[in-house]
Amino acid sequence: MTKKDIILDSSFLMVLSREKLSETLPLKSLLAQYNVVVPKAIVRELQKLAKGESIKAKNARTALEIARNYKIIDEEGGGNVDDIVLEVARKRSAAVATLDAELIANLKAIDIPVITLQKNRLAGLDDA
Numbered sequence: 001m002t003k004k005d006i007i008l009d010s011s012f013l014m015v016l017s018r019e020k021l022s023e024t025l026p027l028k029s030l031l032a033q034y035n036v037v038v039p040k041a042i043v044r045e046l047q048k049l050a051k052g053e054s055i056k057a058k059n060a061r062t063a064l065e066i067a068r069n070y071k072i073i074d075e076e077g078g079g080n081v082d083d084i085v086l087e088v089a090r091k092r093s094a095a096v097a098t099l100d101a102e103l104i105a106n107l108k109a110i111d112i113p114v115i116t117l118q119k120n121r122l123a124g125l126d127d128a
Contacts, residue, residue, distance in 0.1 A: 005094035006034035006115065008070065009085055010045045010063065012097040013038070015117060017062035030115070034095065036070040041084040043072055082106065 008016075016027075046067065049060035075088050082103045089096050095113035098104060107114050115124045 003033065003035045005037050005092045006031070007085055007089055007092075007094050007096045008036060008038050008042070008067065009096060009098040009100065009103065010042050010049070010060075010081065011099040011103075012116075013042070013046065013063035013067055014049075014056075014059050015099055016066050017059045037073045037088075037092075037094070038067045038070050039073055039075045039084055039088050041075055041081045043067055045081050086110070086112075 043064065046060045046064045050057050050064060073088070075084050078084075079087075082100065085096060085098070085103065086106055088094065089107065089112045090110065095115055096103070096107055097115040098107075099116055104114050104116060113124065
């Protein structure tokens with residue numbers, strides 16, 4: 001059986017970098033069920049955020065390290081990063097892991113499964 005793709009967006013990767021959630025068993029177990037992919041647009045966004053010495057910049061650098069553990073994919077089209085994530089998810093029939101409320105609403109509007117964190121726990125698993 002072929003694994004379904006899951007896209008990690010920058011907000012999800014940033015929280016993973018801050019909270020060290022990438023080491024938790026439920027998340028590792030969840031991600032093992034998917035082909036984890038990160039669009040290049042997410043990598044570019046994190047690279048921009050990683051400049052400087054702020055806490056956010058340090059978290060972005062850690063998020064980049066986490067992202068590089070997964071398959072970085074080329075995406076077609078343009079627009080903002082959220083538009084790219086939506087399009088890639090639609091084309092690949094992929095779930096999306098994000099904390100971005102607007103992106104979550106847009107994904108759910110077109111029936112794309114969303115995985116997010118609520119109170120440091122994975123949420124949305126029933127849809128994925």
